[in-house]
Amino acid sequence: MAPSFGEMEPAEAESVYFNEYPPPKALPKHEALARAFVELHVEDKRRVVLVTSGGTTVPLETQTVRFIDNFSAGTRGATSAEYFLEQGYAVIFLHRQYSLLPYSRHYSHSTNCFLDFMDEAPPTDASADSDHGRIVVRSEYQDAMRDVLRKYRYAKQHNRLLLLPFTTVAEYMFELRSLAKIMQPIGANALFYLAAAVSDFFIPRSRMAEHKIQSSELPAHFQKDNSVGAEEIYTGENEEKPANSKKLVINLDPVPKFLHRLVDGWAPEGSMVVSFKLETDPSLLVYKAQTALQRYSHHLVIGNLLSTRKWEVVFISPDQPERWIRVPKSRRSKSISGVEDQVGLAEAMKGEKGPDTQTD
Numbered sequence: 001m002a003p004s005f006g007e008m009e010p011a012e013a014e015s016v017y018f019n020e021y022p023p024p025k026a027l028p029k030h031e032a033l034a035r036a037f038v039e040l041h042v043e044d045k046r047r048v049v050l051v052t053s054g055g056t057t058v059p060l061e062t063q064t065v066r067f068i069d070n071f072s073a074g075t076r077g078a079t080s081a082e083y084f085l086e087q088g089y090a091v092i093f094l095h096r097q098y099s100l101l102p103y104s105r106h107y108s109h110s111t112n113c114f115l116d117f118m119d120e121a122p123p124t125d126a127s128a129d130s131d132h133g134r135i136v137v138r139s140e141y142q143d144a145m146r147d148v149l150r151k152y153r154y155a156k157q158h159n160r161l162l163l164l165p166f167t168t169v170a171e172y173m174f175e176l177r178s179l180a181k182i183m184q185p186i187g188a189n190a191l192f193y194l195a196a197a198v199s200d201f202f203i204p205r206s207r208m209a210e211h212k213i214q215s216s217e218l219p220a221h222f223q224k225d226n227s228v229g230a231e232e233i234y235t236g237e238n239e240e241k242p243a244n245s246k247k248l249v250i251n252l253d254p255v256p257k258f259l260h261r262l263v264d265g266w267a268p269e270g271s272m273v274v275s276f277k278l279e280t281d282p283s284l285l286v287y288k289a290q291t292a293l294q295r296y297s298h299h300l301v302i303g304n305l306l307s308t309r310k311w312e313v314v315f316i317s318p319d320q321p322e323r324w325i326r327v328p329k330s331r332r333s334k335s336i337s338g339v340e341d342q343v344g345l346a347e348a349m350k351g352e353k354g355p356d357t358q359t360d
């Protein structure tokens, strides 16, 4: 039996994995955009951060109808990107397509849709006929929206933000590898901030069905096209065919861990790598974050629990005691959209000024 990725040296796992998949179609275009972006900011000696954000998918079929997803709205990544921009960084935002984006996040996936922020201008004596029915931002949102709009415009006009989308875990891996290599000239001014929720399990291409997996038996003359479906491909090798043919048994392999390769090979010498660790069981979080730090020898693991991720995170860094950062209860969610929750945490994470040891 072929060795699993876990049994291979990181460099071997890299070559096997990247040879198995064709690179994403958008990769050459993304690489060209990233090269131009990096060149510009290297010239200006600006710090550049690659923020990854959103969940990766694992397709069940090559012509994908169904896929497995990882939880992430993109709030952490999009909010953090705004803070990096404010701190003078240029940001490459590698994100799951249609997940939250810096700045537009305030109005895109909110509980209130963006139309709720708008109104028709009230008629005034002075208003000309052409002004009649003009759409304006409602008065109570003017200040907040002006602030967001100015920051958004600034980032755009000064070329500080590059948005690059991915969908599948394979696309994410290709993009991450290419971008890290393209960032080489940035050297110690480069930061990797890996907030994307990356799938731990996937179906290798060699075992993936081409077409939509059928939920019922097909007449014999159709069977050829669909014979690579559920039973043969998704049932474990020694398992019997499910008695009920509607049952789909999915057999997933572990995704190779490329953080090693990022730290040891792809990322520029002297750059900083920050990864996130997501758990749901509180008793595991610190242990898992510490294990990740030891395994990959990078600079910081930020641990968070699914249920409390908007209020608290734990920093695990080499030779330091674990450090919890918490948003006090009084500053938790009063927002319309819910996304401002994260702002409290981002403020706290900025350091000295933040309520970093508060535990209420």
Ligand code: 9Z3
Pocket: 054, 071, 072, 073, 074, 075, 076, 077, 194, 195, 196, 197, 198, 199, 259, 275, 276, 277, 278, 292, 304, 306, 309
């Ligand atoms: C996180 O833990 C992020 O903080 C969240 C953010 C996904 C919880 P939202 O987007 O949620 O604000 O809704 N990311 C998980 C990072 C991850 O999957 N890490 C992998 C690992 O620990 C690889 S670096 O194995």
